Amino acid sequence: MSNINSSFNHKKYRAYPSIPKTDRRWPDQSIKAAPLWCSVDLRDGNQALIEPMSPSQKLDMFKLLVDVGFKEIEVGFPAASAPDFDFVRQLIEQDLIPDDVTIQVLTQAREPLIARSFAALKGAKKAIVHLYNSTSTVQREQVFKKSRDEIKTLAIQGARWMQEFAAAQSETKWSFQYSPESFTGTEREYALEVCNAVINVWQPTPDNKVIINLPSTVETSTPNVYADQIEWICDNISHRQSVSISLHTHNDRGCGVAASELGVLAGADRIEGTLLGNGERTGNMDIVTMAMNIYSQGIDPKLDFSDMDRIIATIERCTQLAVHPRHPYAGELVFAAFSGSHQDAINKCMAIDAAQRIEKPETQWQVAYLPIDPRDLGRTYQQVIRINSQSGKGGVAYILEQDYGIQMPRWMQVDFSPHVQQHAERSESEVSATIIHDIFSSTYLAAQKTASIDNYQLNRQSNADSLEAQILDTNNGAVTINGQGKGVLDAFVKGLSASIGSDIVLIDYSEHALPSKKGAENEQAEAIAYVQLSVQGARYCAAAKCHDIVTASLQAVLNAVTRSGATCQRSKAELAAV
Known part of the structure; x- marks a missing residue:
């Protein structure tokens, strides 16, 4: 850029003089107490x-x-x-x-x-x-x-x-x-x-x-x-x-x-x-x-x-002056992490910190990207992880766990992250915790509305478990699934494979209890189950909630099958009864 006729001219200024000081001691000092x-x-x-x-x-x-x-x-x-x-x-x-x-x-x-x-x-x-x-x-x-x-x-x-x-x-x-x-x-x-x-x-x-x-x-x-x-x-x-x-x-x-x-x-x-x-x-x-x-x-x-x-x-x-969102310590975004790698590091470090403080409350703070604990300033961890198009699976998982008690296993985090990413890119804005939960529900839980577990009977035997489950399907009506296997899920998966005529393999499974809702301390805790299936060689994840963990597990498997597009077929006896 030419400086001809420009008012931007550094030559009108002069350098502030340094002090010829050979006995300076302050560089070797440290602040040990607050000033007045x-x-x-x-x-x-x-x-x-x-x-x-x-x-x-x-x-x-x-x-x-x-x-x-x-x-x-x-x-x-x-x-x-x-x-x-x-x-x-x-x-x-x-x-x-x-x-x-x-x-x-x-x-x-x-x-x-x-x-x-x-x-x-x-x-x-x-x-x-x-x-x-x-x-x-x-x-x-x-x-x-x-x-x-x-x-x-x-x-x-x-x-x-x-x-x-x-x-x-x-x-x-x-x-x-x-x-x-x-x-x-x-x-x-x-x-x-x-x-x-x-x-x-x-x-x-x-x-x-x-x-x-x-x-x-x-x-x-x-x-x-x-x-x-x-x-x-x-x-x-x-x-x-x-x-x-x-x-x-x-x-x-x-x-x-x-x-x-x-x-x-x-x-x-x-x-x-x-x-x-x-x-x-x-x-x-x-x-x-x-x-x-x-x-x-x-x-x-x-x-x-x-x-x-x-x-x-x-x-x-x-x-009447607004505080900048990036103002040190005070700004709304100073503890916020949008980057996926930052979120993942924060999530892991805070999990370690929480575990250590159970045994040693005076554990010194060591969390990646956070120089101090946001709680010291009255900030909640919900304000730490913020989701936009730059975010990753760790941040999304953190939000769901902190706000809704949903502890997605890592393989589901990998599966779920692109869904949030797509929403963030379409909206071109930050994604709230409520929206993240809505996306989770529509992706993994909504299949329960088209096919659901009505009831089941499990007969445990020494060599194999026998399961009979009744499914209510909006397209096919009541369907009975029968299967035998090493455990209830194995039996159910084999029964589903026979019903839909496709090869189904249970790849991963996880479950845990969800936190009790406020005012519901005396009610039975709700459980959530997560599954990853292979249906005809393609992988599908799903989840389901229920007060009965077995029902939640069976429903999660059924939701994954429904996501694959496969449907359960009635047996000849069921068709004859109709």
Whole structure:
């Protein structure tokens, strides 16, 4: 493609500089415990919505965040808007904040805004006031047109004003937080200089820490560079034991989660983000994804996402943003397997897992294609195997077993799969469990409507069993089958062979009890039998259900014969009687 007169021109950009760091340690670290989480859904997430949340939606979101387990929640920017101010007041005045939860508000480093923020927090038991001002090169030079010293002075003065207002409201336990906005667009030595200046004002102690938040306001580098920046700050910041290093990454390059994870390896203590990543432009760091990544490594994330459907429903209702079906952990299809080979592997692995957990409930999860157990998020196994034209016999068999208790033997799975495949290709859509069951019934059970076992008499002898069975055939009326063989099925097959005048061979047979239906605990369990016959050299499969396993077995054989197109003929005696 020609670049002549094209606006797509990579030469207008420059590479983000790497850090010449020879002592980096974070690549050899691993996450061993969850960081402290702070949700910014009600502030950063809310300001990114086309239609900001209503008061009732905000309250629903706050309650969800509390239920999930957040101990720090940024509830708004009360100095920026009346709705945010009123919401903070509602939480405090109606005593809606649990004792173990600390609310946080954001403010710029301007005295009237700081005053308004403290007014909003009047009467709070404890609160974090989050102070920020932009320190980046482009903001200083092109937006504010201020020098480094002027920007640093603004941060210092903001920190002093916060101290003064906090002293005037001593009934509240205050925590202070500072963000050099656009930290990743700021020279790191200068960012450190400003942060240390603010820390020097606040004079934190190990028992009364301050939070230094290092935002990737616009993601501009690979996550490893961000990790280098965080490790460098951790190594050089003053009062490190009295400072909680916090990260606030955005997702412009699609690496917000990765940047935060590597930042934790580099020494960060705290993470700010939103549930499912809603935020400015491409979004904030997705706390669900990062927390579940930690969970999948056998570490308690200190957040509870076991009711994922409720979480998604609340977020979609409050933000009016749909969750992508492939969103990590939360999407409708993230645990779904359509591929036949994937379904077969999942089916086999889950059968092994279920068997192992009977004896050892603490068995570690090892299932192909599923990084975590979907049940941990409130998802059912019915949502794992999804059937379309790409699916195979294992997935179809799994659906029938999970939803209907039908445990098709493998030879029937092979026979049945093409029937579902043909339906999927014709419909060009996903095939539901109900439709799969309908196809199974019409393929293997429907023959019972044209020819059925009425009754039978079995005479067991030492050398051979003798069977007499009465069949009701819609075409030929009542037909009696007589046969002898080694067992009831052998006798019936031989009797059928004589009746239809064709060579019939029983190839395979399987049977099992079906699960009892709800409300039918005292009734006899229904059984299902599966057979594969050879009729004149061609193979036919069929199945049948009945409370009597012998009747089910005989009917399955009869269904297979009916599928072959053969019909039972009346004997001369029966014809004479008619």
